[in-house]
Amino acid sequence: MSETVTSTQVHGGGATADQIVSVDSATNQHIQVRINRGEAGEIEGRWEEFTVPLAKGMVVLDTVLWVQAHQANDLAARWNCKAAKCGSCSAEINGKPRLMCKTRVEDFNLAEPILIQPLQTFKRIKDLVTDVSWNYRINATIKPFTPRQDREWKWFQHDADRAQEMRKCIECFLCQDVCHVLRYQTEEKPQFAGPRYFVRTAGLDFHPMDGAERLEQLADEHGLGLCNITYCCSEVCPEHIAITHNAIIPEKERVVDEFHDPVKKFIRKIQKKK
Amino acid sequence: MKQTLTAHVGAPGFGKTERRDAWWLEPLLVVLGFATFVAYSTWAAFQVSNYSYGPYLSPFFSPYIRPDWWPANWSTAFFVLWIPGGFRASCYYYRRAYWRSLFASPSACAVSEPKRDYTGETGTIARWLPILHRWFLYLSLIVLVWLWIDVVKAFDFDGHFGIGVGTLVMLINVALLSFFTLGCHALRSLVGGNARCFSCAPGGNARYGMWSFVSKLTQRHKLWAWFSLFSVGLTDLYIRLCAMGVLHDIRIV
DSSP: OOOOOOOOOOBTTBOOHHHHSOTTTEEEEEEEEEEEEOOTTOSSOEEEEEEEEEETTOBHHHHHHHHHHHTOTTOOOOOSOSSSSSOOOEEEETTEEEEGGGOBGGGSOTTSOEEEEOOSSSEEEETTEEEOHHHHHHHHTSOOOOBOSSSOSOOOHHHHHHHHHHTTOOOOOHHHHHOHHHHTOOSEEOSOOOHHHHHHHHHHHTOTTBOOOOHHHHHTTTOGGGOOOOOHHHHHOTTOOOIIIIIIHHHHHHHHHHHTOHHHHHHHHHHHHO | OOEEOOOSOOSOOTTOOOOOSOTTHHHHHHHHHHHHHHHHHHHHHTOOSOSEETTEEOGGGOSOOOOTTSOTTSOSTHHHHHHHHHHHHTOHHHHHHHHHHTTOTTSSTTOOOSOSOOOGGGSTTGGGHHHHHHHHHHHHHHHHHHHHHHHHHTTEETTEEOOBHHHHHHHHHHHHHHHHHHTOHHHHIIIIITOSOTTTSTTHHHHHHHHHHHHHHHTTHHHHHHHHHHHHHHHHHHHHHHHTTSSOOOBOO
């Protein structure tokens, strides 16, 4: 089935569903997508299957938008830039947390329906849209950037590299979604900030001119010790931030450095005696 | 900061997922890899002979320690093996591997786990892992120096310089062990990672250089962890088979 362009409306620079399935890009193939739908607070939801015309280069978000435009006008889905930079279209596709706009349909076995679910860690608002506001409340608890007053404001690129990696985060919350500490604890979540906020904290802690101390907050209030370094957060990050390698483990090691390193303890004792 | 946040995921149960790929393959391979190594190394550690051949010494028995009071029919491997054993057991990569494969916590990303009373690395034993890792790092660096000394000795054939296949086997093994040990996350923090600003810290350029070097190895920590694990076992096996007369060590030089 091929469609002609019926709309010139462009959302955030991306093409509309009809533009994607255009005369130029349409193939004769159709694919099945199975979307998990539900109202606010529904946990299991219901699966609805749709047949969508396949277009070359199609991403999963295109299939959702096509369904929205042609078969289920009340289907709720959050998206904005369609360029993998706004972090809005996070979902679980064939069971894996991904950005819908960055996941190509052709990467899947098209003989089977593609499963599209909302993020499983957060409460559903409607269909594929979840309430991620809890994350912003955690964010507000982090000690903000506190400029040092005791040093000249001069540093080099290699001093800023580590902090800059953390600043690539687009807040898609895929890492929060996949993190099993948050994901499989029902009702009451543990006292745990989650990988996104270890990234933010590391971005501040590795800023060459930041002077705030966040180790106690990390260890206690933000529950760094609950992380058992499964690397799942790193695996799903669309910005390829090495979350475990470059944020979580360095922060865990800073805790050891500060409080438990045997050689450092010995040196500190000698320095105190002097 | 108690949080009430009802998730979509209902009551947990092992292996609940919508994933369609072979998510179970990696944990299965890890279990098989661990089981193979643990079975062989335990057997080898209990052996009281065939751990050396000519100038070669099995890495399981290095540094070679045999006090006078130690019974002749008891293996000396246990003086040493607790150090690399502890270093690996507390290593960040191995922790990832066994949390996933042995404790199913979780077995794979977005795959549900069997129990709910999760404490992560705050439990009675697990909370010591990062701390113990730092201690075992210092001890492992000492053992690593000894292993390099063994490699130097492996070039000495009765007072003459020589190279045998065993020399190369030992050299490759210690190189892989060095890549693994020097790529340790704790070392990465120690040499420079704990500095907020490299150029502002005392010795900042040197620390940045060391941190960059260690970081390159750390990025491949998983690879070095597995390669070095099997190279240690295979080096012991090679020396043991030579000592048993099953293999003939070829002199290259």
